[in-house]
Amino acid sequence: MEKQHKTKAIYHLFGTTIFISLAIASFAFCVICELKKSKKKELRIDGELCYLPQSQAFGYGIAALMCSSIAQIAGTGLFIYCRRSTDFKSSKTSLASILLLLSWASFFIMIILTGTATSMNRRQAVGEGWVDGVCYLVKNGVYIGSGALVLIAMSSTLMSCYVMINKSRAVHAQVK
Template sequence: MEKRRFVYALSLSIVVSFALVAIVSCIAAELHRTKTKDLRLDGKLCYLPESQAFRYGVAALACFVIAQVIGNVLFCTNCSLNSRGKKNNDQQPPRRSILAIILLVISWASFTVVILLLSAATSMSRQQQYGAGWLSGECYLVKSGVYIAAAILILVSTGSIVCSAVAVLRKSLQIDESRKTSTLPK
């Protein structure tokens, strides 16, 4: 059981580390995003150079997806361990499991919004040639605060997945403890 706690703590620290890298990358992307002064106009045609926000955005996306996947694997692994330890007469799911599921839904909702925000903003940070643009031949700039909003949502999503994983882990550890005490000779 101690080994399981150690592996779990290590895995959660990896999730948090990837999320922190994603947050820092979002902040760096916000600082390096293309500004209005970088926009060049030639009649109706426009040009925007590629900004470093593209690289930071890709890094944020990759790190955040990895953190979300690892966090969900931890959650699902412990859910399966809990379901094995459940007795058949338990009709009502425990309150902690409901909380964990609500937090998991919040995590996935935040994850979806972050992926949409970062994908669009990162795509806009690529070089936009004269006449090619980002969409329909027009140049688009990322509004200020988009990457910061993504960073905040990454924090919400990661916090939710970590809290739900910890809640499920605590429940599985309680099940393990109850099994040990019920199998001890009297």
């Protein structure tokens, strides 16, 4: 029984470490994107036509999207693992489920913001632009906002696991 508990603790620690590492990497990539995004001085205008070269933020944005997606999936797996390993079958898991739902909501908003901003940092050819032949630049703070949403998603997922584990411990303490 003790060996099984240690194995569960190791899996939990390993999953949490991977989840936190990927979320922090995604946040870091968002910060780098904010620094490397296309600037107004890079925009070239020829009459009504515009040209914007691809910035480094495009690659970093893709990396941020990949890290946050894998982190969100790993975090949800961690939540499921916490729920299954607690032997806690009650309707009191609603707070943990709401926190996980908040995590997914902030993740989806982050994906939309980062994906759109990243596609705007791709090369915008003369006469093609980003949409309808018009060149667009990403506003200041979009990537930082996406990074904040990554941190909110990570915190919500970790809190949902914490709620599950603590509710389980409280039930086991009352039973003893």
